[in-house]
Amino acid sequence: MNILFVVPYVPNLVRTRPYNLIRHLSKRGNQVTVLTLWTSEQEREQLDQLRQLCHEVIALPMPLWRSLLNSVWALPSRRPLQSVFSWRPELVSSLNGRSPYDVIHIEHLRGSRYGLYLKQQTSLPVVWDSVDCITHLFRQASVESKNMIGRIRSRFELDRTEYYEAWLLDKFEHVIVTSPADRAAMLQLGQNHSLAKPISVLGNGVDIEHFRPDTAVTRDQDTLVISGKMSYHANTTMVLHLFRQIMPLVWAKRPEVKLYVVGTDPGREIQALAEHPNVIVTGTVEALPPYLQRAAISVAPIQYGAGIQNKVLEALACATPVITTSQAMSALQAVPGRDLMVADDPEAYAAAIVELLADPEKRSVLGRNGRTYVETHHHWPNVAAGLENIYRQAIASSQNHSRLHRVNS
Numbered sequence: 001m002n003i004l005f006v007v008p009y010v011p012n013l014v015r016t017r018p019y020n021l022i023r024h025l026s027k028r029g030n031q032v033t034v035l036t037l038w039t040s041e042q043e044r045e046q047l048d049q050l051r052q053l054c055h056e057v058i059a060l061p062m063p064l065w066r067s068l069l070n071s072v073w074a075l076p077s078r079r080p081l082q083s084v085f086s087w088r089p090e091l092v093s094s095l096n097g098r099s100p101y102d103v104i105h106i107e108h109l110r111g112s113r114y115g116l117y118l119k120q121q122t123s124l125p126v127v128w129d130s131v132d133c134i135t136h137l138f139r140q141a142s143v144e145s146k147n148m149i150g151r152i153r154s155r156f157e158l159d160r161t162e163y164y165e166a167w168l169l170d171k172f173e174h175v176i177v178t179s180p181a182d183r184a185a186m187l188q189l190g191q192n193h194s195l196a197k198p199i200s201v202l203g204n205g206v207d208i209e210h211f212r213p214d215t216a217v218t219r220d221q222d223t224l225v226i227s228g229k230m231s232y233h234a235n236t237t238m239v240l241h242l243f244r245q246i247m248p249l250v251w252a253k254r255p256e257v258k259l260y261v262v263g264t265d266p267g268r269e270i271q272a273l274a275e276h277p278n279v280i281v282t283g284t285v286e287a288l289p290p291y292l293q294r295a296a297i298s299v300a301p302i303q304y305g306a307g308i309q310n311k312v313l314e315a316l317a318c319a320t321p322v323i324t325t326s327q328a329m330s331a332l333q334a335v336p337g338r339d340l341m342v343a344d345d346p347e348a349y350a351a352a353i354v355e356l357l358a359d360p361e362k363r364s365v366l367g368r369n370g371r372t373y374v375e376t377h378h379h380w381p382n383v384a385a386g387l388e389n390i391y392r393q394a395i396a397s398s399q400n401h402s403r404l405h406r407v408n409s
Helices: 016-027 041-051 064-074 108-121 134-144 148-168 180-192 233-253 268-275 289-294 310-317 346-357 360-377 380-408
Strands: 002-007 031-038 056-061 103-107 126-131 174-177 199-201 220-227 258-262 279-283 295-300 322-324
Touching: 002 016, 002 108, 016 031, 016 103, 016 380, 031 041, 041 056, 103 108, 103 380, 108 126, 108 148, 126 380, 134 148, 134 180, 134 233, 148 180, 148 233, 174 180, 174 380, 180 199, 220 233, 220 289, 220 310, 220 346, 233 258, 233 268, 233 295, 233 346, 258 268, 268 279, 289 295, 289 310, 295 310, 295 346, 310 322, 310 360, 322 346, 346 360
Parallel strands: 002 031, 002 103, 031 056, 103 126, 126 174, 174 199, 220 258, 220 295, 258 279, 295 322
Antiparallel strands: none
16 A cells, blocks of 8 residues: 555654554555654654655654644634644645545544645545544543643643544544553543544554563563653653652562663653662663663553553563553453553552562563563554554545445535
8 A cells, every 4th residue: 555654753663653553564565655743853863764664754843832833823722732733734735636645644633633634635545543542641640640730731631632532533534542441432532423433443562573582681680670751741650659659668678679760851750769779760771672671570550541551562572570550451451460460559569569579480470471472462563464454444435435425426
């Protein structure tokens, strides 16, 4: 297929979903043209790597002033700020009905306006990968977030996002989300609307060559690792919950345990945790696998969120035993106790850490099983194949609609 892939931020190893979908769609013989926006020189340099993965990349700068101006213009309306934050019409204004593409892929709520524009300008089928149900995320963040600004922002955007996501559901040939929980939330939004378009779950994959166990590395028996983009409010809440509620109980039993907080853009609250002698806050690292490969356990006490938690999949792929919460399990087919461990309240979570640190054999079994689970259920080539099937359904639906329109005319 000839695919136009519109993503409102540069796909890279951190934004792993669009990066790997583009990569594996191309590997499977599709011609993928990417339209994207860059916001820094680092992202601009990353475009060269992206160009090696696909047919063509067309990218424009998106300065912060422009995003803020878009947001100001949207304030009097019912549109969520997310839906206009990355709007730059020049990115798509050259496209018209003579476009050579078979299907258009739009990523995220931030990209949805591009999809609406292209639906008006072309007759091509549009697939909207919402990724997460942002309404579902904001409902949780407005209550659970430990970041006051994040909590206020979520409350401000919640009603707008609920209205807008529901309105979008019948605007495209197909809608995609990453987890059953997000699909259920989208379906609930669509109850009061004429929802005639399918919503499919397309989970995330893992680059199992990049995230893999390394038998040459000896694991540190007293090291925990927690990973993620640390500027993201759900990750900030998770790390602070771990440090304040769980780790004091662990240190009471095993005072030598060290905690590595690994991820980009840690805010001041996260950076301050490094004042504790047993906490290391790395900030941005060249590669995440070495930290996962050395750790005895990967911890992810997720309090709220949406979609699939990549941090869990990446640790499992490195055969690092994982302890997470029921919140993360709703998007996975993994079996608790076999592929990973699950605990929710701080006492149970701390007890699981202490138990697993004391049992090297159990850690080894969990690690092997976790790796097998990821290879079976989250291999990117299989995810890309599933996306191709969705494209075919969208193309067929669009063609049927065109035929019915001609007949009725």
